[in-house]
Amino acid sequence: MSKISILGLGAMGAALAATLIRNGHDVTVWNRTASRSEPLASAGATVAASPAAAIAASDLTILCVVDYTAAHAVLADAEPVLADRDLVNLTNGTPGDAKSLAAFLEAKGAAYLDGGIMAIPPMIGDDGALILYSGSAELFERHKAALNALAASHYLGDDPGLAALYDLALLSGMYGLFSGFMHASALVTSGGGKAADFLSLLLPWLQAMSGTLPDLANKVDVGQHDRNVVSNLAMQRIALDNIVRASGEQGVAPDFIEPMLRLAARRVADDHGADDISGVIEIIRPQK
Numbered sequence: 700m701s702k703i704s705i706l707g708l709g710a711m712g713a714a715l716a717a718t719l720i721r722n723g724h725d726v727t728v729w730n731r732t733a734s735r736s737e738p739l740a741s742a743g744a745t746v747a748a749s750p751a752a753a754i755a756a757s758d759l760t761i762l763c764v765v766d767y768t769a770a771h772a773v774l775a776d777a778e779p780v781l782a783d784r785d786l787v788n789l790t791n792g793t794p795g796d797a798k799s800l801a802a803f804l805e806a807k808g809a810a811y812l813d814g815g816i817m818a819i820p821p822m823i824g825d826d827g828a829l830i831l832y833s834g835s836a837e838l839f840e841r842h843k844a845a846l847n848a849l850a851a852s853h854y855l856g857d858d859p860g861l862a863a864l865y866d867l868a869l870l871s872g873m874y875g876l877f878s879g880f881m882h883a884s885a886l887v888t889s890g891g892g893k894a895a896d897f898l899s900l901l902l903p904w905l906q907a908m909s910g911t912l913p914d915l916a917n918k919v920d921v922g923q924h925d926r927n928v929v930s931n932l933a934m935q936r937i938a939l940d941n942i943v944r945a946s947g948e949q950g951v952a953p954d955f956i957e958p959m960l961r962l963a964a965r966r967v968a969d970d971h972g973a974d975d976i977s978g979v980i981e982i983i984r985p986q987k
């Protein structure tokens with residue numbers, strides 16, 4: 700069993716600390732608002748007086764605060780004790796945020812692993828929770844057993860920005876799903892339907908359309924979008940235009956769907972109307 704400190708006891712940090720205590724680890728906690736430590740102290744945690752004291756007390760420190768401004772504020776106090784320490788940061792941010800925090804900590808002699816939590820607090824410690832990691836492979840190997848108690852672990856590589864990149868990519872997929880659901884529900888409810896009833900049609904439709912993703916992913920990776928096309932972009936542009944026009948007729952704002960129409964129309968205007976819809980990515984991805 701390891702000595703582990705948790706800095707930040709919001710909804711997520713408290714769930715991480717409680718899970719590690721349940722798994723028999725020797726847990727030290729610190730939070731800016733001290734009263735949030737009390738339930739964890741009752742469950743067996745030691746409460747540290749400062750981030751520096753918490754970091755000095757343990758083999759591994761896990762940082763989980765609201766954003767990187769808070770993360771830097773917490774660590775500023777701890778600079779003198781950072782040398783030879785292992786630090787895992789599970790605060791959500793961008794790849795650039797993660798890389799600059801990694802550079803700051805490595806300059807102080809600490810090992811750094813970044814993480815992206817793909818779960819909500821009640822899932823921590825249960826099946827279905829996933830944490831993406833990137834950064835120091837040695838740190839990951841040293842503490843893998845303890846980290847696996849929190850969630851399934853998926854290590855992406857030694858670039859500390861990768862966990863944030865993949866975390867935000869997964870969230871992008873989720874927000875695409877939510878925005879599609881909201882536009883579809885606005886259309887259906889504008890015609891007197893119920894969103895809950897509509898799910899019996901929407902869910903199997905989304906399941907069927909997910910089946911096209913392996914082919915689209917292959918086209919994205921190869922960068923060619925004109926093979927085996929069964930639903931060409933010129934046709935899909937008209938469908939998107941029909942959705943926008945129908946939204947106008949129904950009094951539904953087109954804010955979610957209009958950007959997709961604009962991208963499809965640009966690609967068709969650039970003479971790629973015979974391509975698959977995957978070709979739209981060529982407008983938004985970094986240009987070579």
Ligand SMILES: NC(=O)c1ccc[n+]([C@@H]2O[C@H](COP(=O)([O-])OP(=O)(O)OC[C@H]3O[C@@H](n4cnc5c(N)ncnc54)[C@H](OP(=O)(O)O)[C@@H]3O)[C@@H](O)[C@H]2O)c1
Nearest residue numbers: 707708709710711712731732764765769790791816818819
């Ligand atoms: N909750 C989720 O569903 C979820 C899921 C995946 C990932 N995450 C990520 O987990 C991280 C924490 O989220 P959460 O849900 O625990 O948030 P939260 O409940 O709002 O807690 C925020 C934490 O940040 C601390 N904090 C804020 N500003 C600070 C500052 N300037 N200095 C020191 N500490 C500061 C707060 O301390 P005080 O108590 O003193 O205010 C608190 O411990 C975020 O990056 C979030 O994106 C959350």
